[in-house]
Amino acid sequence: MTEQTTRTLRWGVLGATSYIAGHLMPAIAATPGCALTAVASRPHRRAQAEAAARPFGATAHADYAALVADPGIDAVYIALPNTDHVEWTVRALEAGKHVLVEKPMAMDEEGCARVEQAARAASRTVMEAFMYRFHPQQRRAAEILASGEIGELRVVRASFAFAIGTGSGNIRLEPSLGGGATWDVGPYAIDAPMLFFGQAPQEVSARFSSRPGLTVDTSAVATMDFGDGRAAVVDYSIDYGPRAAYELQGTHGTLSVRNAWAMSGEDGHLTVLTADGVREETVPAADHYQEQVAAFARAVRDGGSTAVTLTDSRRAARVGAALAASAASQGRPVTTADSPKTPR
Numbered sequence: 001m002t003e004q005t006t007r008t009l010r011w012g013v014l015g016a017t018s019y020i021a022g023h024l025m026p027a028i029a030a031t032p033g034c035a036l037t038a039v040a041s042r043p044h045r046r047a048q049a050e051a052a053a054r055p056f057g058a059t060a061h062a063d064y065a066a067l068v069a070d071p072g073i074d075a076v077y078i079a080l081p082n083t084d085h086v087e088w089t090v091r092a093l094e095a096g097k098h099v100l101v102e103k104p105m106a107m108d109e110e111g112c113a114r115v116e117q118a119a120r121a122a123s124r125t126v127m128e129a130f131m132y133r134f135h136p137q138q139r140r141a142a143e144i145l146a147s148g149e150i151g152e153l154r155v156v157r158a159s160f161a162f163a164i165g166t167g168s169g170n171i172r173l174e175p176s177l178g179g180g181a182t183w184d185v186g187p188y189a190i191d192a193p194m195l196f197f198g199q200a201p202q203e204v205s206a207r208f209s210s211r212p213g214l215t216v217d218t219s220a221v222a223t224m225d226f227g228d229g230r231a232a233v234v235d236y237s238i239d240y241g242p243r244a245a246y247e248l249q250g251t252h253g254t255l256s257v258r259n260a261w262a263m264s265g266e267d268g269h270l271t272v273l274t275a276d277g278v279r280e281e282t283v284p285a286a287d288h289y290q291e292q293v294a295a296f297a298r299a300v301r302d303g304g305s306t307a308v309t310l311t312d313s314r315r316a317a318r319v320g321a322a323l324a325a326s327a328a329s330q331g332r333p334v335t336t337a338d339s340p341k342t343p344r
């Protein structure tokens with residue numbers, strides 16, 4: 001048994017805003033076998049890091065580099081602006097830490113390749129934080145699909161949208177920080193079809209629109225062609241909403257998940273529609289952030305594979321970049337197929 005299989009996984013968190021303090025930090029602190037040990041903000045926000053660390057008895061470091069260098073930290077959670085994900089993930093891996101990084105891991109496949117190389121060289125675990133995959137309703141949806149009740153999967157319809165204001169300071173509206181709907185809500189909506197079809201699409205096509213006065217994309221409609229007549233229709237937005245639903249259209253019926261990505265403590269509701277009628281299922285509330293932290297910690301301890309694989313992350317980055325390329329050329333189809341060498 002290695003040391004890591006027995007002792008508490010000590011977490012450090014980069015960034016100290018309300019989302020992190022309200023969701024991930026409590027999830028880490030509440031997960032058996034995990035401890036929230038340190039938080040870091042940029043130097044001018046040290047006071048915020050201290051305030052976020054205090055309720056958990058964690059230490060506030062002077063900056064991100066100091067936290068990553070701390071020998072008392074085993075794992076780092078990264079929820080920085082999208083443009084910083086690859087750099088800080090690689091730096092943490094090179095310092096010997098395991099890393100849970102927010103979506104998108106990278107905004108191109110090359111960034112994922114850099115992460116993969118660093119993880120392999122350091123023999124450390126890295127995973128992109130697609131938290132919704134860890135909610136029990138997700139497992140239930142997969143079970144229903146596998147049971148054959150709705151037949152063979154033909155179409156996935158995924159839609160994730162919420163409206164945000166145009167006030168200054170939101171990283172989602174800032175092009176230099178990787179803002180825009182495609183890299184914010186988009187990754188979830190495009191992950192669901194890839195999860196259920198178990199592969200990358202062969203080709204995608206997208207149309208983006210931008211709120212007047214903004215240069216980032218704020219709404220998008222896209223199609224994803226999985227071959228053999230199988231497809232996904234996806235829309236996502238930071239202009240309208242709220243909506244966070246997907247539907248699996250099979251040859252014999254439809255499975256709808258009412259709230260896939262915006263869960264905050266409520267029950268999950270699944271609806272199955274077939275020729276036999278309508279059937280509703282309720283899945284009891286669960287904290288998908290905590291389930292995600294627990295699954296990541298298990299992968300670290302067991303040295304096993306993560307539920308969200310690096311192949312998943314490469315696909316997500318490739319497809320996100322392809323949607324942007326398609327939108328930039330008025331919806332031209334862009335090839336996104338897995339290479340024959342892509343492992344599962």
Ligand SMILES: NC(=O)c1ccc[n+]([C@@H]2O[C@H](COP(=O)([O-])OP(=O)(O)OC[C@H]3O[C@@H](n4cnc5c(N)ncnc54)[C@H](OP(=O)(O)O)[C@@H]3O)[C@@H](O)[C@H]2O)c1
Binds near residue numbers: 081
């Ligand atoms: N899984 C989910 O449910 C979920 C939900 C929301 C966001 N996210 C992801 O988490 C990441 C951060 O999103 P957020 O909503 O938490 O953003 P946010 O509230 O603006 O926080 C951004 C964080 O990045 C740090 N930062 C570093 N450089 C920055 C800069 N130039 N401008 C602003 N902040 C900077 C800030 O940390 P300090 O100021 O403390 O240094 C802050 O903690 C994104 O990748 C997003 O996709 C995931």
